[in-house]
Amino acid sequence: MSETIPDYITPEVKAVIGAEAPPVTARHAVESSEVRRFHQALIDNAPRFWNPESSRRYGGPVAPMGFPVHVFRRTEEEPDPLAMMDQPDYDGVDRALRPGLPPVLVPLKRLMNGGYEYELFRHARPGERIVLKSRYADIYQRNGRTGPIVFVVIDDSYETGTGEKLLRSTNTIILR
Amino acid sequence: MGDTQGAVFDDIEIGQDIPKVVKGPMTTAHIVRWSAAMENWHRIHYDWKYATEHDGLPDIMVNGSWKQHVMIQLLADWAGDTGWAWKVxxxxxxxxxxGDTLTAWGRVTGKERRGRFGVVDLEIGMLDQKGQEGTPGTARVVLPLRGGPPVPYPFDPAVLDAG
Structure with missing residues (x-):
């Protein structure tokens, strides 16, 4: 018996490859206690995150390098993701992969983070508003033993509101 | 407490291991603390029934988003306040x-002097307590030369091409 493997890279999906989001500014400035929760949950108490004496190189306490990746939180205009938790198949993950990027219309339910490539320039500091620029670098399909897998590759650039580079990343998201 | 002196380029040998970063044993509480701090509501990180019965996973999952920052910590700790973890x-x-105890590790695979600094390439990863590799990767760290200036901050790769 032969099965036809669906091709999820439809013209609609191909059309969003290369799509760029307009720059999105985080709703809130980086907050000291948000940084504290982050480095404590990471179990990383490096003094540069909290001690002014130990952070002179950075101009004062700074956020962990990867902090900007997580500052784009739900705004007051967006629906509460927990409101859907009564749906047994809902996994709790927002399918809008980045603010400002169009959705990838693939009917695969499981989403996994495949990995990152980072280039790091500067820590974010409390009080700064972070600006994100994202684009779909590639979207492609591989057919594995467990069925088709779609890889969504996103280039992200994080800067301060005054245009200072913080970090760049290439993130691969796996849909299966 | 002042700046932390990190690794010095002249001391680095190819094949050398850098100091490991060990976390754990990880518990549900660690995973929930991270998920709440990130506002990550993916059910596989806190809903055991969903993770095991719906998604067929062995248990709830340690967040990849948490592991990625441990990898950066591994390199930042080694570079200290005098070097720079440039690429990972x-x-x-x-x-x-x-229940897993996770050990982030790095091994030097190459080194090159660039201008007034040194660039070190590494193989990196994160082992569980059984020695299984789950997060293989590579990194590039910029270090000062012995007696030389610290790597300028913010980091601009152009400093590597300056004389």
């Missing part, structure tokens, strides 16, 4: 669950 890349290939 890794794949999430393994699943980690409560």
């Amino acid at each position: 890349a890794f794949q999430f290939r393994g699943m980690n669950v409560p």
Whole structure:
């Protein structure tokens, strides 16, 4: 018996490859206690995150390098993701992969983070508003033993509101 | 407490291991603390029934988003306040669950003097307590030369091409 493997890279999906989001500014400035929760949950108490004496190189306490990746939180205009938790198949993950990027219309339910490539320039500091620029670098399909897998590759650039580079990343998201 | 002196380029040998970063044993509480701090509501990180019965996973999952920052910490700790963890890349290939103790590691694979600084290439990863690799990757760290200036901050790769 032969099965036809669906091709999820439809013209609609191909059309969003290369799509760029307009720059999105985080709703809130980086907050000291948000940084504290982050480095404590990471179990990383490096003094540069909290001690002014130990952070002179950075101009004062700074956020962990990867902090900007997580500052784009739900705004007051967006629906509460927990409101859907009564749906047994809902996994709790927002399918809008980045603010400002169009959705990838693939009917695969499981989403996994495949990995990152980072280039790091500067820590974010409390009080700064972070600006994100994202684009779909590639979207492609591989057919594995467990069925088709779609890889969504996103280039992200994080800067301060005054245009200072913080970090760049290439993130691969796996849909299966 | 002042700046932390990190590794010095002249002392680095190819094949050398850098100091490991060990976390764990990880518990459900660690995973929930991270998920709440990130506002990550993916059910596989806190809903055991969903993770095991719906998604067929062995348990709830340690967040990849948490592991990625441990990889950066590994390099930042080694570079200290005098070097710079410039590039880091890794794949999430393994699943980690409560009870796992995770060891981030790095091994020098190459070194090159660039201008007034040195660039070191590394193989990196994160092992569980059984020695299974789950997060293989590579990294590039910029270090000062012995007696030379610290790597300028913010980091601009152009300093590597300056004389």
